Amino acid sequence: MNKIKSSEITPEHLYLSRRDFLKSMGIVSASAAILAACGMAPESTPEALAAAASDAQPTLPPSSSATDELGDPLNSFEDITNYNNYYEFTTDKERVADLANGYPTSPWEVQVGGLVNNPKTFSIDDLRKFEIEERIYRLRCVEAWSMVIPWMGFPLSKLLAEVQPKAEAKYVRFETIYDPEGMPGFKANPWYQWPYVEGLRIDEAMHDLTILSTGLYGKDLLPQSGAPVRLVVPWKYGFKSIKSIVKIDLVTEMPTSLWMAAAPNEYGFYANVNPTVDHPRWSQASERRIGEFGRSETLMFNGYEAEVAHLYAGMDLTANF
Numbered sequence: 001m002n003k004i005k006s007s008e009i010t011p012e013h014l015y016l017s018r019r020d021f022l023k024s025m026g027i028v029s030a031s032a033a034i035l036a037a038c039g040m041a042p043e044s045t046p047e048a049l050a051a052a053a054s055d056a057q058p059t060l061p062p063s064s065s066a067t068d069e070l071g072d073p074l075n076s077f078e079d080i081t082n083y084n085n086y087y088e089f090t091t092d093k094e095r096v097a098d099l100a101n102g103y104p105t106s107p108w109e110v111q112v113g114g115l116v117n118n119p120k121t122f123s124i125d126d127l128r129k130f131e132i133e134e135r136i137y138r139l140r141c142v143e144a145w146s147m148v149i150p151w152m153g154f155p156l157s158k159l160l161a162e163v164q165p166k167a168e169a170k171y172v173r174f175e176t177i178y179d180p181e182g183m184p185g186f187k188a189n190p191w192y193q194w195p196y197v198e199g200l201r202i203d204e205a206m207h208d209l210t211i212l213s214t215g216l217y218g219k220d221l222l223p224q225s226g227a228p229v230r231l232v233v234p235w236k237y238g239f240k241s242i243k244s245i246v247k248i249d250l251v252t253e254m255p256t257s258l259w260m261a262a263a264p265n266e267y268g269f270y271a272n273v274n275p276t277v278d279h280p281r282w283s284q285a286s287e288r289r290i291g292e293f294g295r296s297e298t299l300m301f302n303g304y305e306a307e308v309a310h311l312y313a314g315m316d317l318t319a320n321f
């Protein structure tokens with residue numbers, strides 16, 4: 001039988017997180033402490049020297065788990081940050097990272113207003129005051145590829161609570177930065193109705209699974225991932241998870257998203273992941289998990305059916321795609 005090294009069959013992130021796991025368990029420092037108690041200098045132990053050489057500081061594990069709750073392995077940081085949809089830069093998923101590299105995302109402001117009692121402009125420092133949680137979510141693009149991503153962020157409901165939506169507010173409208181000089185995709189794709197706009201019904205926006213993300217794998221978001229703050233709605237197709245948000249408005253009318261404006265017969269407002277409702281040009285029954293061979297079945301509401309199906313009770317999900 002062929003012998004395969006574990007580093008060859010283990011996705012890189014699992015391999016790395018095992019090493020970080022040992023570090024986080026304090027295995028290196030514990031043995032150094034025992035030596036110190038015996039009167040030996042811990043700095044001179046081989047473990048201490050190796051630790052000092054590789055990393056100045058012991059780091060926290062970049063994610064709490066190597067899989068999501070279904071047992072699907074996380075995608076690597078490299079996959080997540082080098083295969084992106086961000087049309088303001090380019091429609092070529094493998095070139096977004098390069099073109100977005102160095103894009104200035106600080107200082108930054110997110111204006112939250114519309115039908116609220118307490119309109120407020122949030123700076124990055126204001127956003128950092130929300131308690132950051134880790135959320136490991138599947139991201140299913142409408143193009144039928146997917147990833148598993150360990151986001152850092154906080155529920156959108158917490159930000160909405162600060163601005164106090166009025167009773168008339170029925171929807172939340174989100175807008176990405178509009179920067180035709182700084183992002184080459186605007187001029188390359190002039191037929192889209194820029195800026196990128198998305199929307200949620202208010203109960204969807206208030207749902208605990210809906211987060212504003214500011215990081216992933218324990219690091220601040222990179223520009224290609226939607227730095228400094230983007231939406232993540234895991235039971236909807238990825239295009240709802242709008243990046244680099246500058247404006248959030250509470251409104252009465254259903255917002256028209258960039259994708260609804262571009263092709264209303266292909267991209268609806270709800271965009272709930274649904275393996276039984278095909279895109280007019282391709283099946284949505286299965287997907288390609290980036291980093292894996294073959295295809296896997298697409299799950300209703302991307303596997304979050306137990307949490308979100310009640311939001312759509314009695315609705316025709318074929319008509320409201």
Ligand SMILES: Nc1nc2c(c(=O)[nH]1)N[C@H]1C(S)=C(S)[C@@H](COP(=O)(O)O)O[C@H]1N2
Nearest residue numbers: 084085086087141176196238239241242243
């Ligand atoms: N502003 C903006 N947000 C966007 C997009 C975009 O082109 N512009 N693409 C969307 C699509 S189609 C997907 S699948 C996800 C991809 O997120 P990722 O690149 O972090 O995986 O971002 C969404 N958010």
Ligand SMILES: [Mo]
Nearest residue numbers: 141142238239
């Ligand atoms: Mo997408």
